[in-house]
Amino acid sequence: MNVQSILSQFGIYAGTYVFCVISGFVPVVNAELFLIIVSSTISKELFFPVLILAAAGQMTAKSIMFLGGKGIIKISTQKYQGKIEQVHRKLAEWKSKTDIFIFLSAFTGFPPFYIVALAAGTVKINFLRFFIAGLAGRFLRFGLAMLFPQLFKEYIL
Numbered sequence: 001m002n003v004q005s006i007l008s009q010f011g012i013y014a015g016t017y018v019f020c021v022i023s024g025f026v027p028v029v030n031a032e033l034f035l036i037i038v039s040s041t042i043s044k045e046l047f048f049p050v051l052i053l054a055a056a057g058q059m060t061a062k063s064i065m066f067l068g069g070k071g072i073i074k075i076s077t078q079k080y081q082g083k084i085e086q087v088h089r090k091l092a093e094w095k096s097k098t099d100i101f102i103f104l105s106a107f108t109g110f111p112p113f114y115i116v117a118l119a120a121g122t123v124k125i126n127f128l129r130f131f132i133a134g135l136a137g138r139f140l141r142f143g144l145a146m147l148f149p150q151l152f153k154e155y156i157l
Contacts, residue, residue, distance in 0.1 A: 016057065020034075031057075066131075070122065102137070107140055113137070
C-alpha cells in the first residue's frame with residue numbers, strides 16, 4: 001500500500017483511519033510505519049487528530065475481531081486456534097488483571113493484539129473494558145511512533 005496514494009485519495013484524516021482499520025485486520029500492513037511516514041510530513045497541530053484517528057481505526061478492526069471471537073460476527077478463527085488457546089491460558093493466569101494484559105498487548109504487541117482481540121471475545125471479557133484498555137495501549141504505541149519524527153523535524157528544521 002502506497003502511503004501517498006492513500007493520502008491523496010482519502011486525505012490525511014480519512015486516509016489514516018482507513019489505513020489503520022486495514023492494518024488492524026491484516027498484520028503485514030504496518031500502521032506504525034505508515035504513522036512514522038505521515039508524522040514526518042504533518043504539522044504539530046495535526047499530531048493529535050491523526051493519532052486519535054489511528055487508534056480509533058485500529059480499535060474498529062479489533063472490535064470487529066472481538067465480536068468475531070464472541071460469535072456475534074462470523075470470523076474464522078481456525079487458523080489461530082492454537083494461539084488463541086495460549087492466550088486463554090494467559091488471560092486465566094492474569095484473572096482480575098485482564099485489563100492490564102489487554103493494555104500491554106495493545107501497547108507492546110506481545111502477545112499479538114490480533115490474537116488477544118479474538119481470544120478476549122471468546123472468553124467473554126466485557127467489551128467496554130476491552131475497548132478502553134486496547135484504545136489506551138494503541139494510543140500510546142502510536143503516539144510514541146509518531147513522536148520521533150516530530151521531534152526530529154523540530155531539531156533539524
